[in-house]
Amino acid sequence: MSGPKVHEAEHEITVAAPAKAVTQLLVEVENWPWLFPPSVHVQRVEQDGEHERIRIWATANGAAKTWTSRRRIVPAEGRIEFRQEVSSPPVAAMGGAWIVEAEGEESCRVRLLHDYRAVDDDPAALEWIAAAVDRNSRAELDALKRNAEAATGGSSPVFSFEDSRRIAGRAQDVFDFVNEADRWPQRLPHVARVCLEDEDGLQLLEMDTHAPDGSVHTTTSVRVCLAPHRIHYKQIQVPALMSLHTGEWRFEEDGDGVLATSRHTVAVDESRVAEVLGADATLEDARAVVRKALGTNSLSTLAHAKAHVEGGGS
Known part of the structure; x- marks a missing residue:
């Protein structure tokens, strides 16, 4: 018998800032609480080369959640892969990647990919997860664009x-x-x-x-x-x-x-x-x-x- 179905989502935005600077903002998880609206606190638990383990406390659809994720960071490729180690119900599993693609020296395209499964493939849970992923992804990309562009222009509020x-x-x-x-x-x-x-x-x-x-x-x-x-x-x-x-x-x-x-x-x-x-x-x-x-x-x-x-x- 097959397990719960994997669902996928992709969001993207164009940022008027160098790809390297945007990637660095994504690498520095300690800044996420002021960078990303859903993030409350992020703690780096382990780090070994391009691999690290982080614990995240954040909001999802107005509820407070916490989980642990493993990340693989390849700055030269503008790629940060993530996979939840311990998910918070109704999420059974969650992963994805940030991909930052340069479009000239002062602009880049940022793609945020997600794949996820719901506990017991519950339809209500899938609807809840899809809404949370969509809301948080849009909020995070908008905030990344706003803060990266402000920092590049020297006008961060x-x-x-x-x-x-x-x-x-x-x-x-x-x-x-x-x-x-x-x-x-x-x-x-x-x-x-x-x-x-x-x-x-x-x-x-x-x-x-x-x-x-x-x-x-x-x-x-x-x-x-x-x-x-x-x-x-x-x-x-x-x-x-x-x-x-x-x-x-x-x-x-x-x-x-x-x-x-x-x-x-x-x-x-x-x-x-x-x-x-x-x-x-x-x-x-x-x-x-x-x-x-x-x-x-x-x-x-x-x-x-x-x-x-x-x-x-x-």
């Missing part, structure tokens, strides 16, 4: 910053405070409401926060909680002024306690600057507003974590 506080305590205790987001409305004054789903450290977090002007903003994030030292997250519903917001909480323990750091990587939505901040506002004005708002909330969270941990809170 993405920027990063971080804030830190030293806390007398253990990394696990500080991690727990940030991990337990369902308790934030009682612990953090800028948080009005939280809805948290948690499955083995892969979280879906919906939150209402108070802005300095008194308004309330709703955000939705996927969080990857790797106790006791890291929490990575990506907002899949962002405030009007941002088109991208990814972040990381780091808890580094040493002899003097814990250095707790909040890092943000953000892209301002340039098309909304005038609408949100006024006709005379510039991109730099928008970046300053975003930096202040996110930094203020992060520092508030770290201050309350410090008080909680050092006060022996429960």
Whole structure:
């Protein structure tokens, strides 16, 4: 008896950037959370020559998923092959390739190939997978084009910053405070409401926060909680002024306690600057507003974590 049927899909886009530069963006998986909308966190697990093993946390049709893939990277051919080692249901198996083909010195064609099988060949599962592959492929190719062309032109809207506080305590205790987001409305004054789903450290977090002007903003994030030292997250519903917001909480323990750091990587939505901040506002004005708002909330969270941990809170 034959196994589940293999289905195939192909998507492509033309990018006004050198093929080598585009291939490098695809090789550097640590940048995928800001490069690709579905990607939340990517971790390189093993590497041996042109072969590597990576773990990916991402969204698919609005659901948070994680899987492990093996990749074969041949930069000289502009080819990166991938195959899921451990797939996440309803996917039974998934693989494919990125193929970057030069079209002159400053342009290339990028093809994204997929082949997949569904658990038990279930028709509903196949429909779900096909929709996820199509949505994610289009989103990834559009984002690759946008970011590669912006980087080539020196006008990337993405920027990063971080804030830190030293806390007398253990990394696990500080991690727990940030991990337990369902308790934030009682612990953090800028948080009005939280809805948290948690499955083995892969979280879906919906939150209402108070802005300095008194308004309330709703955000939705996927969080990857790797106790006791890291929490990575990506907002899949962002405030009007941002088109991208990814972040990381780091808890580094040493002899003097814990250095707790909040890092943000953000892209301002340039098309909304005038609408949100006024006709005379510039991109730099928008970046300053975003930096202040996110930094203020992060520092508030770290201050309350410090008080909680050092006060022996429960």
